[in-house]
Amino acid sequence: MIQFVIFFIWLAVDFKLVLNSPTLGSKDNPRLLSKGIIYGGFEYPVYQKHSVFFYHEDSEEMYVGGTNFVLKLDVEGSHIMENFSLKAPDQQHCQDGQCENVITVIEKFQDSMFVCGTNGNKPQCWKLFSSVNNQSLEIVDSYEGMGISPFVYTHNAISLTVEGDLYSAAPLDTDGSSLQFRRKAGSRTNVWMYDNWISEPTFISATWVEQREEPDNEKIYIFFREKNSDHNPEADPLISRIARVCKVDEGGSKRFFQNMWTSFLKARLVCGFPEKSLYFNHLRDIFVVHAKDWVDTRVYGLFTSSWNATAVCIYTIGKIEDVFENSTFKGYNKNIPKPRPGTCVKNSRNLPLATVNMVKDYPEMNDWVESIHQTAPFYVSSNNYTKIAVDRVQAADGCMHNILLLATDSGKIHKVLEAGEEPFIISETQLSSHSTVQSMKLDSKKKKLVVGFSEKISIIDLQRCQEYNQSCADCVLARDPYCVWTEFGCTPTVTGGIQNILDGNRSVCQPSDEEQKQVNRTKRETDSSSTVDLGTAHSVPLSVPFYLSCPIDSYHAVYTWEHTGQSSPCLQMQSNCLHLIPAMTQENYGGYECVSKERDYTKVVKTYQLKQQTIQDTNRNTDGSNGNLIIQSASAVVPQITWITLTLAVTVSGIFR
Known part of the structure; x- marks a missing residue:
């Protein structure tokens, strides 16, 4: 036992135990973890406290706003195409970065890029055009930015452009108050909200849903959370909301509600377990997947709870509209006037006073907007997710599948398949080890995800099929709609490739000679006299x-070590499985196989053959010990693991007593 502890003391110098590795065999964790940080993209010369992107997937360029600058980068984010300095004017008595111009808004507005920033606590906006020599951007005009950009970058703000109109929400006061959603600029009348409609809001997102057959009936949907009016001590202090206004809304008449939304309605956005009265009330992010038929447009909401869990709930615009069109109004028990409050009309200034008054005093729906899964969120996790994007991917059979791309607060991206009613966590990619995601944009056409951190911009290829390239079974078990098995290995999806996205059943694969060889080897009793190659x-x-080690290819698999007909579990260490032998005896010699089993697929990951070595007297220390030989034999084995701590030495020594 002393030798065993000395062995682990030596290991502690070079290795480190990672205690929070995902549990093997659990589908609540990503199936595949990237082996280290994925590098590439664009690194800022100075760390950014805040960044904002504008990226259209039909373009070959992206715009990035940081502190005192706007950059135009190539589509790969690897080099600067154009650069513009936007510094705030010098001011006296500047403190705590108040003279900085932190860019908070980049939108395509009318015929130019529209950029707004804090501008030293005096929000300002600019129209930017590429200069004639294509070397830098140039300002054509500037505008006051109050109500579009916040005074301070940490204050809440959102923006949206729709058909030449700019919608925004940003504080009108330096303390972050007077925050509401407005149509701020463009071809239509400027309109804003009535103060009593919302209470201390945090706006998350806004989106426009087109109705090509009835464009005058199109709505702008606003997602936010606000202070709960229920003062019960057991009630959550925050409540998540969805609101809507009509695109054609021009405000009320000159005598009543002029420049106020006449179509504003709001409803509670529910995500949780209704039967248990457990709700995720803290809306964090929204992603909208538009459909050909507008009623099928999907809204993916990312929520957190008071018990530190995160959930994704999915809604459809059709069901959302059903609440707004058919629910009764909270606090109102009289006859509903006509036209119904919230109805889109071409001339809102001519709406009857009764309809506008009801919008003014009773804008909230009685019914709640429930997710399509109703009884539970689509996905619940202990990970602290902060951002969400959703891609639509066409599989080899022509069917479409939704992939959720979720950013954690620790710089990782999880790729999650929406597999019917349940999630399947395909993979985890580590992009940064010391900062959280500031901004994220999806390029569905190029199948890339652009992710902004304080130190860099990372661009992920979503078709990382080489990670499942060991066999057809590995490719199919991944259930990754971006990848198929072909004669060239696991490759980006093509028609005719081998896939099984629905359940990952590998029966679609033709068993190759190597796969059949592995199956046979798992059935064979291994001993030191075997004549076949044992690795x-x-x-x-x-x-x-x-100790012996083999790599973990899938965290959904269970790994065992097979030796002379006996099976023992692996000791999970970071991305490897160990088999520890405290002191070699005659029974420990022979063949070893590291075997993984995932569903009905069993394979041999790695094999070893241990033979007895004769100890020569010249190798012994003066005290008769063979400590040097212990170190030599140990160091000759497996370099893949990173570190093992002394904590493990104590723990494992107890196991083998």
């Missing part, structure tokens, strides 16, 4: 502690 060979002296 890596090591000569190890008697009484020496020793």
Whole structure:
């Protein structure tokens, strides 16, 4: 036992135990974890406290706003195409970065890029055009930015452009108050909200849903959370909301509600377990997947709860509209006037006073907007997700599948398949080790995800099929609609490739000679006299502690070590499975196989053959110990693991007593 502890003390110098590795065999964790940080993209010369993107997937360029600058980068984000400096004017007595111009808005507005920033606590906007020599951007005009950009970048703000109109929500006061959603500029009349409609809001997102057959009936949907009017001590202090206004709304008449929304309605956005009265009330992010038929447009909401869990709930615009069109109005028990409050009309200034008054005093729906799964969120996780994007991917059979791309607060991206009613967590990619995601944009056409951090912009290829390239079974079990198995290995999806996205059943694969060989080997009893190739060979002296290692290819699999007909579980260490031998005896020699089993697929990941090594007297220390030999035999084995701590030495030594 002393030798065993000495062995692990030596290991502690070079290795480190990672205690929070995902549990093997659990589908609540990503199936595949990237082996280290994915590098590439664009690195800022100075860390950015805040960044904002504008990126259209039909373009070959992206715009990035940071502190005192706007950059135009190539589509790969690797080099600067144009650069513009937007510094705030010098001011006296500047403190805590108040003279900085942190860019908070970049939108395509009318015929130019429209950029707004804090401008030293005096929000300002600019129209930017590429200069004639294409070397830098130039300002054509500037505008006051109050109500579009916040005074301070940490204050809440959103923006949206629709058919030449700019919608925004940003504080009108330096303390972050007077926050409401407005149509701020463009061809239509400027309109804003009535103060009593919302209470201390945090706006998350706004989106426009087109209705090509009835354009005058199109709505702008606003997602936010606000202070709960229920003062019960057990009630959550925040409540999540969806509101809507009509695109054609021009405000009320000159005598009543002039320049106020006449179509504003709001409803509670519910995500949780209604039967248990457990709700995720903290809306964090929204992503909208538009459909050909507008009623099928999907809204993916990312929520957190008071018990530190995160959930994704999915809604359809059809069901959302059903609430707004058919629910009764909270607090109102009289006859509903006509036209119904919230109805889109071409001339809102001519609406009857009764309709406008009801919008003014009773804008909230009685019914709640429930997710399509009703009884539970689509996905619940202990991960602290902060951003969401959703891609539509066409599989080899022509069917469409939705992939959720979720950013964690620790710089990771999880790729999650929407597999019918349940999520399937395909993979985890580490992009940064020391900052959270500031902004995220999806390019569905190029199948890339652009992710902004304080130190860099990372661009992920969503078709990382080489990670499942070991066999057809590995490719199919991944259930990744971006990838199929072909004669060239696991490749980006093409018609005719081998896939099984619905359940990952590998029966679609033709068993290759190698796969059949692996199946046969798992059934064979291995011993030291076997004449077949048993993999890596090591000569190890008697009484020496020793360990074997094999890589973890899938965290949904269960790994075991097979030796002379006996099976033992692996000791999970970061991205490897270990088998520890406290002191070599005659029974420990022979063949070892590291075997993984995922669903009905069993494969041999790695094999070893251990043979006895004769100890020569000249190798012994003066005290008769063979400590040097212990170190030599141990260091000759497996370099893949990163570190093991002394904590493990104590724990494992207890196991083998």
